[in-house]
Amino acid sequence: MNIHMTIFGGTGDLCSRKLMPALYNLYIREELSDSSSIIAIGRRDYTDEQYIDLIKPWVHQFARLGRDLSKFDSFAKLIHYYRMDFTDPSSYKDLEALEQHCCVSSVHLVYLAVAPQYFRTIAENYAKLSTATDSRILLEKPFGETLEDARLLNTSLEQSFGSDHIFRIDHYLGKEMVRSMLDIRRTNPIFANAWNKDFIQAVEISAMEEVGVETRGGYYDQAGAVKDMVQNHLMQIMTILALDQPDQPSIREQQIEIMHSLRKVDPKEIQNQMVLGQYEGYRNEQKVDPKSTTETFAALRLYLDHPRWQGVPFLLRTGKKCKERFSEAAILFKPANEHTAPDVLRIRIQPTEEIHLEFNVKNPGDQAGLQSVQLSFCQSCNDIFHQNTPEAYERMLLACANNDSSWFTSFEAIETSWSYIQQLKDAYRSSNLPVYPYPQNENGPREADRLLEPFSSHWL
Numbered sequence: 036m037n038i039h040m041t042i043f044g045g046t047g048d049l050c051s052r053k054l055m056p057a058l059y060n061l062y063i064r065e066e067l068s069d070s071s072s073i074i075a076i077g078r079r080d081y082t083d084e085q086y087i088d089l090i091k092p093w094v095h096q097f098a099r100l101g102r103d104l105s106k107f108d109s110f111a112k113l114i115h116y117y118r119m120d121f122t123d124p125s126s127y128k129d130l131e132a133l134e135q136h137c138c139v140s141s142v143h144l145v146y147l148a149v150a151p152q153y154f155r156t157i158a159e160n161y162a163k164l165s166t167a168t169d170s171r172i173l174l175e176k177p178f179g180e181t182l183e184d185a186r187l188l189n190t191s192l193e194q195s196f197g198s199d200h201i202f203r204i205d206h207y208l209g210k211e212m213v214r215s216m217l218d219i220r221r222t223n224p225i226f227a228n229a230w231n232k233d234f235i236q237a238v239e240i241s242a243m244e245e246v247g248v249e250t251r252g253g254y255y256d257q258a259g260a261v262k263d264m265v266q267n268h269l270m271q272i273m274t275i276l277a278l279d280q281p282d283q284p285s286i287r288e289q290q291i292e293i294m295h296s297l298r299k300v301d302p303k304e305i306q307n308q309m310v311l312g313q314y315e316g317y318r319n320e321q322k323v324d325p326k327s328t329t330e331t332f333a334a335l336r337l338y339l340d341h342p343r344w345q346g347v348p349f350l351l352r353t354g355k356k357c358k359e360r361f362s363e364a365a366i367l368f369k370p371a372n373e374h375t376a377p378d379v380l381r382i383r384i385q386p387t388e389e390i391h392l393e394f395n396v397k398n399p400g401d402q403a404g405l406q407s408v409q410l411s412f413c414q415s416c417n418d419i420f421h422q423n424t425p426e427a428y429e430r431m432l433l434a435c436a437n438n439d440s441s442w443f444t445s446f447e448a449i450e451t452s453w454s455y456i457q458q459l460k461d462a463y464r465s466s467n468l469p470v471y472p473y474p475q476n477e478n479g480p481r482e483a484d485r486l487l488e489p490f491s492s493h494w495l
C-alpha cells in the first residue's frame with residue numbers, strides 16, 4: 036500500500052522505540068510500498084542522513100523483523116527529516132510544500148507522537164494545509180488532562196479533521212493476548228459456557244511495573260496511576276473480558292455498554308472501592324513535586340450492574356516500582372466445594388504472552404487429597420510464533436491505513452471512563468483517604484490487600 040506518514044515528534048521516544056520499528060516491519064511485510072513516504076518532524080538540526088543513522092539502531096533493537104537489516108537502506112529512502120517548531124504557525128507552509136513535493140500517496144496518516152498539551156495546536160495548524168484533506172490523525176493517551184479538557188480536545192479535532200478521521204490509540208488493544216481473549220471465549224465451550232456469575236467468583240486484572248517514573252516525572256506527577264493506566268488500559272481489558280457477545284463485530288459498542296453498567300460510585304463506600312499508594316522515594320524523582328500526593332499504585336474493586344456479572348468483583352491493580360513487571364488477566368472460577376482450590380485461567384499479556392490453566396487433580400498414588408496443577412502455553416517462547424506476531428503499533432498503523440476503526444477507542448468510551456474515574460478520584464479526595472506509602476519492590480501498600488480479599492491469595 037502507498038502510505039504517506041507525517042510524524043510530529045519524530046525524534047522522541049515513542050517514534051524511535053515503537054513507530055519506526057513498526058514501519059520497518061510493515062515495509063518488510065510489503066504492506067508499505069516503495070512509493071510510500073515518511074516525514075519525521077523534530078526541532079533538532081539533522082539532515083535526512085543523520086536522522087536515518089540515528090534511528091537505524093532503534094529499528095535493529097526493537098523491530099521484530101529488524102535482526103536482518105539488509106532492506107534497511109531501501110526503507111530509509113522513504114524517510115525525510117523535517118525541522119520545525121510546531122508551535123510556530125508560520126512553519127507549517129514549508130511542511131505543506133515538502134509534503135506536496137515528496138509524498139504521492141493513497142493514504143495519509145498523521146501521528147501526534149508529542150506531549151498532549153500540543154495536540155490541539157498541531158491539529159488546528161495542520162488542518163489548514165491542503166495536504167490535510169482526507170488525512171487520518173492518530174494520537175494516544177492521555178486524551179486530555181481532565182474530562183473537560185478531553186471534550187475540548189475532541190471538539191477541536193473533530194472540527195479540524197472530521198470524526199471519521201480520528202484514530203485514538205490504546206495500544207493495549209493491539210496486544211496479542213488482549214486480542215486472543217475474545218477468541219478464547221468465542222471458540223472454547225469450556226470457557227464460553229462458564230463465562231458468567233454462576234461459575235466465576237472474581238476477575239483480576241494487573242499491570243505491574245518494576246520501573247519508577249524515570250524521565251517522565253513531569254507528566255506522571257500530573258496524571259498518576261489511575262489516569263495513566265486504569266482509565267484506559269485496564270478499563271479496556273476489563274470491558275473486553277466482560278462484554279456479552281465476543282462473536283459479534285460490535286466490540287466497541289459492547290465495551291461502552293459494559294462501562295455504562297459500572298456500579299455507581301458511592302462516596303460513603305469509597306474505601307471499599309479504591310486504595311491508592313505511592314512508592315517510597317517517589318518525591319525525590321526528577322520533575323516530581325517534593326510534596327506530591329500523586330499515586331503510583333492503585334487497586335480497585337469494581338462491580339457491574341449487568342445480568343452476566345451481578346456480584347462478581349473486578350479487581351484491578353497497577354503500580355510502579357513493584358516486584359516484577361507483568362500485565363495479566365486472571366479469571367478465578369468458583370471452587371467445586373469448600374475443600375478444593377478454584378480453577379484459575381491466567382492470560383499473561385506482557386512481557387511474555389502466555390496462558391495458564393490451574394485446576395485440580397488427584398494426588399499421585401495412594402495419597403489422599405488433591406493438588407492444583409497447571410497447563411501452560413507460551414506463545415512468545417516459540418520463536419516462529421514470536422517472529423510472526425505483529426507488535427501492537429504495527430497492527431494499529433496498518434488498521435488505520437486500512438480505515439478499520441474497530442480496535443481504536445471511541446470518544447464515547449473515553450468520556451465514559453473519564454467520568455467514572457473522575458467520580459472515584461473526587462470521592463477518594465473528599466473522604467480524606469490517604470495515599471499510602473509502600474516500599475519499593477513490593478506490590479503496593481498492605482492496605483490494598485483488604486480490598487482484594489478474599490481473593491488476594493491468588494494474586495501473584
Ligand SMILES: NC(=O)c1ccc[n+]([C@@H]2O[C@H](COP(=O)([O-])OP(=O)(O)OC[C@H]3O[C@@H](n4cnc5c(N)ncnc54)[C@H](OP(=O)(O)O)[C@@H]3O)[C@@H](O)[C@H]2O)c1
Nearest residue numbers: 044045046047048049077078079119120121148149150151
Ligand atoms: N514513549 C512511549 O513509549 C509512549 C507510550 C505511550 C504513549 N506515549 C505518548 O506519546 C507522546 C510522545 O511521547 P514520547 O515519549 O515520544 O515523548 P518525547 O520523547 O518527549 O518526545 C517528544 C517529541 O516532541 C518533539 N517536540 C517537542 N516540542 C516541540 C516543538 N515545539 N516543535 C517541534 N517538535 C517538538 C520533540 O522534539 P525534539 O527533538 O526537538 O525534543 C520530540 O520529538 C506523549 O503523548 C506520550 O504520553 C508515549
